[in-house]
Amino acid sequence: MSSTADRFRPVLAVLLGVATFTACSNITENETKLSNYGAVTITGKNASAGRATATINAVFFQGLAATAPNSALQQGDQCAYALIDSATGGATGSLKVGESLALSFAGSSVAMPFSTAFSRYEPAAGALLSYAAGDAATLTVPGVAGAFPAATISVKLAEPIRPGVLVIPAAGLPLDVTWNATNDPTAAIILSVRYGTTPTSTVQNEQIYCALKDDGAFQVPASGLAAFLASPSALRSATLIRWRTQEARPDSSTLLHIVSTVDTIVRFP
Numbered sequence: 660m661s662s663t664a665d666r667f668r669p670v671l672a673v674l675l676g677v678a679t680f681t682a683c684s685n686i687t688e689n690e691t692k693l694s695n696y697g698a699v700t701i702t703g704k705n706a707s708a709g710r711a712t713a714t715i716n717a718v719f720f721q722g723l724a725a726t727a728p729n730s731a732l733q734q735g736d737q738c739a740y741a742l743i744d745s746a747t748g749g750a751t752g753s754l755k756v757g758e759s760l761a762l763s764f765a766g767s768s769v770a771m772p773f774s775t776a777f778s779r780y781e782p783a784a785g786a787l788l789s790y791a792a793g794d795a796a797t798l799t800v801p802g803v804a805g806a807f808p809a810a811t812i813s814v815k816l817a818e819p820i821r822p823g824v825l826v827i828p829a830a831g832l833p834l835d836v837t838w839n840a841t842n843d844p845t846a847a848i849i850l851s852v853r854y855g856t857t858p859t860s861t862v863q864n865e866q867i868y869c870a871l872k873d874d875g876a877f878q879v880p881a882s883g884l885a886a887f888l889a890s891p892s893a894l895r896s897a898t899l900i901r902w903r904t905q906e907a908r909p910d911s912s913t914l915l916h917i918v919s920t921v922d923t924i925v926r927f928p
Contacts, residue, residue: 693721695807695913698750699798703817703921706789711819711921713788716781717760717771717798718752719807727916730904733847736877738869743853752778757801764788764796764816792818798917802909810909817846817901817921825897827927830888833878838899840875848873849900854890863894873901895927 696719703713760771760780769788771780788796795815802809823837836850850869855862865886871877887895900922907915 692912693723694725695754696720696722696725697756697800697807697810697913697915698727699812699915699917700750701788701796701814701816701917701919703788703790703819703919705819705821705921705923709819710789710791711816713790713816713919713921714781715762715769715771715788716750716779718750718777718779719754719756720752721754725914727906727914728902728904728918729906730847730902730918731845733870733872736869736871738850738867738879738883740883741866741868743863743866750777750779754778754807756803756807760801761799762788762796763799765790765794790816796917796919800915808909808913810907810913810915812905812907812915812917814905814917814919815845815903817903817919820848820899820901820921820923822897822899822923822925825925825927827888827892827895828881828884830884831881833881834884834887835876835878836897836899837876841873841901842875843873843903846873846901846903847871848877849898849902850877850879851898851900852879852887853894853896853898854887855894856886856890858889858891860891860894863896892927897925897927899923899925 699717701713701715703711706712755773758773762769762771769782769786771782773780795813797811797813800810818841821839828834848871850871852867853863854865856865867879867883900920902918902920904918
């Protein structure tokens with residue numbers, strides 16, 4: 660078992676921004692040949708009757724060397740302190756790979772036309788994908804000759820996530836977090852425990868950010884909970900995110916990546 664020091668490191672969380680990657684990710688300066696990238700993001704929320712609803716968008720761009728997050732690489736449990744970024748905004752692309760993409764799932768399909776506002780592909784305003792555990796989605800990219808090859812990619816959609824009861828621990832005890840595990844090595848969990856950093860804080864401004872295996876249980880070490888316990892109770896919350904990725908390489912210079920996430924927010928009693 661990893662030590663507390665190994666599992667809770669007060670450093671910048673390298674996993675922030677897990678949902679996608681950008682053209683400037685891990686750029687290697689001596690690379691000169693541009694590659695094609697496609698990033699497809701399916702962002703889900705728990706819904707009733709064990710289902711989830713999700714929004715979808717896809718962006719395409721060229722870049723030097725980029726790495727994409729891989730949920731299957733989450734082999735251990737690690738946590739770090741991180742500030743809370745309140746900025747909002749959508750992903751923006753720079754390549755057009757056809758007039759419209761097609762996303763199929765659970766016997767249905769949805770068109771994702773090109774939006775000039777953000778140079779990205781997304782369904783009509785307000786359209787949501789509704790799915791159940793076990794469903795998968797397949798995206799078809801028509802491609803443009805000389806710009807981006809035709810491609811398809813599939814991912815098993817992140818199952819709805821149901822947290823167990825969260826109880827604020829006494830000083831010196833860990834915070835026990837449980838959820839409905841998949842025990843699927845292609846899925847992983849993000850846990851964000853949020854709070855105000857002082858007893859007089861008025862907003863959530865820090866988090867304990869953990870990257871976890873999807874095995875259903877984790878203890879946030881007691882040594883990392885001082886600021887959380889000192890926070891005003893109204894500012895304490897936890898978010899659990901299940902995520903799963905897949906990638907395809909339609910040719911040697913193209914990477915198409917898809918990520919499905921589903922999350923739920925829990926308030927402490």
